Amino acid sequence: VGHAVLAINGAEVNGRFTADGKDVLEFLGNPTNYPVSIRFGRHRLSSNEKLMLASMFHSLFAIGSQLSPEVGSSGIEMLETDTFKLHCFQTLTGIKFMVLADPRQTGIDALLRKIYEIYSDFALKNPFYSLEMPIRCELFDQNLKLALEVAEKAGPFGPGS
Amino acid sequence: MSRSPGRKQENHKISRELFVLTYGALVAQLCKDYEKDEDVNACLDRMGYSIGIRLIDDFLARSAVKKCRSYSETADMIAQVAFKMYLGVTPSVSCSSASGNEFSLILDKNPLVDFVEELPAERASLCYCNLLCGVIRGALEMVHLAAEVSFLQDRLKGDAVTEIGITFLRKPEDRKHRR
Numbered sequence: 289v290g291h292a293v294l295a296i297n298g299a300e301v302n303g304r305f306t307a308d309g310k311d312v313l314e315f316l317g318n319p320t321n322y323p324v325s326i327r328f329g330r331h332r333l334s335s336n337e338k339l340m341l342a343s344m345f346h347s348l349f350a351i352g353s354q355l356s357p358e359v360g361s362s363g364i365e366m367l368e369t370d371t372f373k374l375h376c377f378q379t380l381t382g383i384k385f386m387v388l389a390d391p392r393q394t395g396i397d398a399l400l401r402k403i404y405e406i407y408s409d410f411a412l413k414n415p416f417y418s419l420e421m422p423i424r425c426e427l428f429d430q431n432l433k434l435a436l437e438v439a440e441k442a443g444p445f446g447p448g449s
Numbered sequence: 450m451s452r453s454p455g456r457k458q459e460n461h462k463i464s465r466e467l468f469v470l471t472y473g474a475l476v477a478q479l480c481k482d483y484e485k486d487e488d489v490n491a492c493l494d495r496m497g498y499s500i501g502i503r504l505i506d507d508f509l510a511r512s513a514v515k516k517c518r519s520y521s522e523t524a525d526m527i528a529q530v531a532f533k534m535y536l537g538v539t540p541s542v543s544c545s546s547a548s549g550n551e552f553s554l555i556l557d558k559n560p561l562v563d564f565v566e567e568l569p570a571e572r573a574s575l576c577y578c579n580l581l582c583g584v585i586r587g588a589l590e591m592v593h594l595a596a597e598v599s600f601l602q603d604r605l606k607g608d609a610v611t612e613i614g615i616t617f618l619r620k621p622e623d624r625k626h627r628r
Contacts, residue, residue, distance in 0.1 A: 380509055380516055381591045401510070408506040419502065 295327040335422060342386070349376065349384065379404060399439040406431045465560060472561050476577060486574035493576065497583020498590075505588035508534065520617045523594065524552040527585060527615070536560055540613070550617040553601065555610050568605050576600045582613065595619055 296315065299306050306312060315321055333341070345364075353363040367374040368391065375387045377400035385400050385407070410428035411417050417425055475496075479489045512530055517523040521544060528542045532554075540554040561578050568575055576582070582598040589596045595618040602608035 379506065381506055382593070383506070401513070404506070404510045408503075408510040412503040412506055 291328045292331045293326055294329045294332075297325055342384075345376075345386070346384065349378070375400060377401070377404070383407070393439075395439055395442050399435060402435045402439075403432065406435060469560060469563055472580070473564070475580075476575075480572060480575070486572055486576075489572075490574075490576045490579045493579035494583040494586070497580035497585075498587035499583075500580070501584035501587020501589075502591050504535070504584060505591045508588070520550050520552070520594075523589075523617075524554070524615060528554050531588075545614070552615045552617075554613040554615065556613065557610075559611060562605060562611075565605060567607070573606070576603065577605055578603075578611075585613070585615065589615075589617075 293301050293312060295301055296306060296312065299308070301312055304312050306315070316324065316326075349363045353361045363378055364376055366376070371391070372388050373391045373393070373396075375389065375396045377385045377397075379385075383404075385403050387396055387400060387403075389396055406428060407423075410425055410431055411423045412419075414425050414427075417423065476489070476493070479492050483489045483492065508531055512534065514526060514530065517526055524542045524544075528540045533539050537560065538556065538558045540556045543553050543555070545551045545553050559578065561581070565577065568577065576599075579600065582600065586596055586598045589598075597614075597616045597618065599614055600612070601614040602610055602612040604611045
């Protein structure tokens with residue numbers, strides 16, 4: 289329920305077709321293709337969906353800061369559920385960095401600050417990156433990946449995401 | 450100049466001369482492009498602004514400073530931490546108004562003008578370092594502080610000192626809504 293086929297035999301699947309145009313159901317229906325390894329998972333969010341969810345969170349964050357009985361609340365820093373923790377770090381410039389991780393994962397605070405550095409380096413210092421737009425900078429992605437790998441290794445339990 | 454993951458190490462240094470020459474070339478080119486000093490100054494301010502809006506996050510990420518609680522703290526932060534970090538100098542700060550929203554930064558040393566003694570006669574109103582004003586203004590705007598920043602005195606123009614004036618435009622209590 290709510291899960292979709294993400295990959296077959298290692299090749300990513302988009303909707304009904306694999307990356308090289310094969311129809312998934314056809315492929316699975318043909319016994320000569322067995323054994324086959326199928327990866328299931330939750331649908332990856334599209335950019336638009338991510339934007340929508342992020343702006344919802346932004347509003348919740350603002351409401352959270354205002355509801356706080358303490359003056360000068362820093363807003364929602366963490367949202368904890370059974371299956372994941374959402375960590376949020378807001379900079380003084382109003383940018384929010386959010387990390388979804390395993391509830392037992394440690395070192396997320398350091399990761400958030402590291403991501404801030406990576407953003408200020410590889411996004412902001414790229415003259416072709418316009419502020420407030422989605423970040424499509426190769427170096428940013430590379431360094432972000434590296435930082436996530438480091439954080440995953442450092443945490444005692446399971447992978448972050 | 451990409452940075453390795455070990456960011457806290459020594460920053461890769463590039464030649465100060467190259468930086469000063471680059472800035473000088475920028476101003477010289479603008480002087481060729483624009484006849485009026487006001488236009489050059491405005492252009493420098495705009496360029497500085499687009500630097501400032503990006504530089505602020507670099508500053509905040511690297512210095513990890515806490516939010517300033519007053520204009521006075523902010524002015525101190527600019528002079529003692531930011532100027533030190535980016536230009537290696539520490540201007541002195543003074544508050545120049547009773548209402549507590551006007552400040553002056555007195556620059557004893559300014560690397561940008563290391564090799565410039567005075568302005569040529571036909572460029573008497575040029576604010577050579579106006580880029581800095583734009584940077585400060587842009588940076589402050591991104592942390593939701595509106596300010597007017599300009600050179601009040603300039604050694605290059607014959608004044609005794611070089612003084613940058615920062616006037617904060619709104620009282621802190623008015624800033625209820627943050628981004």
